[in-house]
Amino acid sequence: MGIVWSPAFQHQFLDGNPRNFNAFPGTHSVQPHVLVVPPTPPRDQLGFAVRPGHRFDYTFEPAVDSVIGADIKLDTAFPALATAGQLLGQVALANGAIRLLLGFVSGSARLQLFVSNNVIGISVPFDGEPLRVHARWHTHGQGQIWVNGTLRGYAPSLAAGASFTVAHLRFGHHLDQPVANAPAFLIRGICVKLLRREDAGRVFDSLFPLPSPLDEACLRKMTAVDNAIMEEIRAFMRRAITRLTSRWQEGMPGGPFSREAVAAHEAAVAAGLAFMAFVVHRRDEDAEQVKQKVDEFLTLIKATDPAGYAELVARLEAMTAQYDPSCLARLRPLAQQNGAALQPVKTLLEALLEVIRSPGGTL
């Protein structure tokens, strides 16, 4: 069972060995070069020192395409006296199209997440204690920055609809040339996850693993329709998000999420959990919970644009006619073999189809 978002790179700097990391296939380089692995330093010195001339590059081979989400976690630490000056650092993906900029100066940490020249930025007090910085972007438009586990900034329409090919990750200082006696902060850990357009399908495939009888041509045709339907759903979600949430950063009154947004999120999470429980246990009460929570979620989403929602559902239903009948026919033997085993899931999905058609009206 996998995680929906794909891990792309993780370095925890557990010792002095620069190659002690996990990543997608690829190659790395470090500036300045490390010719010999140094002995493991004391714990307080572990990490990647970020100062001019210091950077870590990783090239994904092959590049990761159709990236519609990026999640960056950084654990930072600040050696004594290092905070006297200005400390700068960055994490950049896709040639800088997605980048997290960090600046620490005069008791303040300035954090900015850029995605296709859209930006969300925050400033938080900084006293030299370690910080966990967490930034996330999703093509629905949601950009978020957390510090030490607390949401500090949110944007509802950050590069909505964008997607990227990520061939490269770079972290460290933006200046290539070393500067004598420059202060540094430490990256104690970095974890980058990416969401590819079809990642969720990979996870769902593992729920009931079945060998596909389809050839490449059929798979391409089926995927094209899947993607078109998903894009319609995502486009509607992007609009709903802008209506249910608002740009916010710490210090502003209220919060980024309306009461309806919070309720929709909670219903979606509960629906997901219940669906998983249903898959595992096949219990009726889990199926009921899925229906109820999906209904709650969709009722709230539909309320943001009732007419648009009705049009969306009609459009989606019509789009299913685009699936190639000859490809579907090749699946028929598999359907006959597995129909009984999948019957409980089919029953639930059919009930959910009715919920999607008229949320708030069927249960």
Add this chain to the structure above:
Amino acid sequence: MSTLRESADKALQRGLNLTGPLAHSQVEQIAEDWFPQVRFHEKERFHPIDVERLFKVPPAVLAAMPEPAREAFLIAINGPLGERRFVPPVVRNGSDVLLHGGDIVTDPDTLRDGTEVLEDGVDDETVYTHGNSVTRSTQFFGASDTVSGVPEPQSGDPRVPRHVPIEVRAEMRFLLETLKHELQEDIPNDALWGRFGVVDLFFNKTLTGPDPGAGFKRDLLAKLITAHEAGDETEQANLIATIPPTSSFNTRAWSAVTNYVFLEYYFVYAYNDYDQYGDWPFVNVHEGDVEGCCVVFERRHLEEFAADPRAFEDIVAHSVITSVHEEYNDNDELKRLPVERERAQSELVVYVAPGSHATYLTAGSHDVLDWEDILTDFPGRAPTWAQVLMVLELKIAIVVLFLLALAEHFVDSEDETSDNGVSIGPGPDPLPGGTAFGKRLIVTPLSRIADAPDGLADLNLYQAALDPPLPAGVDDLAHLARRAYPGIWGASDSTLNYSSPWQNKTTRYFKKFLSSGDIRSEVIL
């Protein structure tokens, strides 16, 4: 299906010895000295027990329960004779019960306790179970109250382990010897002999063209080992020159296997209740759970210790490797230890995540990541099962894709580890009353088998099954039968929640060491 006696005969004939020049008593010394600080989360309900307790605890607990309460914990087996109910645990092949709790002598000091019947009739589909539910596992093995006597654990006030001392298994494997035995034909199919599936790691693909093939690779490695042991570098170079141009030899892997030794610590748990702590969609639950960690040594240090020029106090471990969820997740952690002995020992700390029992090297939250070959196994489409359902009802596609859209927002799943729970460590038992608990280290004898061809006698667990037992042998057939049991440690068998056999983790640790270790490579072939 091979019997343990057949395995033991092979061990004798082949001179099975995985600890190089070290005697078993020396392995025990090192295993105690380099036992990591192991820190469990305060909420952990199931702490490590060894397999002996999996058999002896359930009937003992049941015997102490009032008669009416016992019924609910009996295990029902449906077979040709109808439903029969057994005292847990049960070991079965389908509905054929090989062993049940009523057969087991629960006295922990009894060598032949009934479980020795597992020396025969078991295979990789045999199932051990004490009831396959968290309720039953908790009843037999689960912690309840905290150190301060309250039901809810807090930081610094963890749940008290149900069974103390906490038990940990240690097994030392010199990698070269382990590979040598892996390359032999007709390897016994039991969990003690285990596997070291690393042959392909010694060959890098360089050009498109036919792979040299498994037979060629295994034969070449076997010959290389012979040449290496003979100190014949010319022959090694000649052998490597025979590799077809479509592949090249991985000298880093060769350096690793010839220069390092793994000391593997295994933590056996009655139950994985990860659903109590983790996040959708990664969580799972299953009966039985074998986890652990590995301390790496330089071979020359241990050889020098065996030959006497190096004092015991001058041994310094090289690295530590953890075991994080499934092997295919490729998310294990490694740390090169400091070269100073005191620092190395003080920094040898392993953290256990609650429920999943994944092991980590730091306290705090850890992203649960899955690095399996997502570039190649990625289907890039709606799941096949959904396509199958679309044949039956086309518009189900909308529902599935809608659920996929929801799932995209489940970004994180994290394990939490803590400095504020139960701990065990090297050295004598701590004073009672704190959060540090005593441990019992069980070191599996994997050294020279008595009367081995080299004439040197030592200790190997297989000796227990030799007939007649050797003079220097162990007379604990039950111990051998439990450790060598090739079946499944638990009855969970769904797609997501499945119990596993005891598979030695040497292969996954080697992969991690190869990818991230600081490997000495003075050998240039």
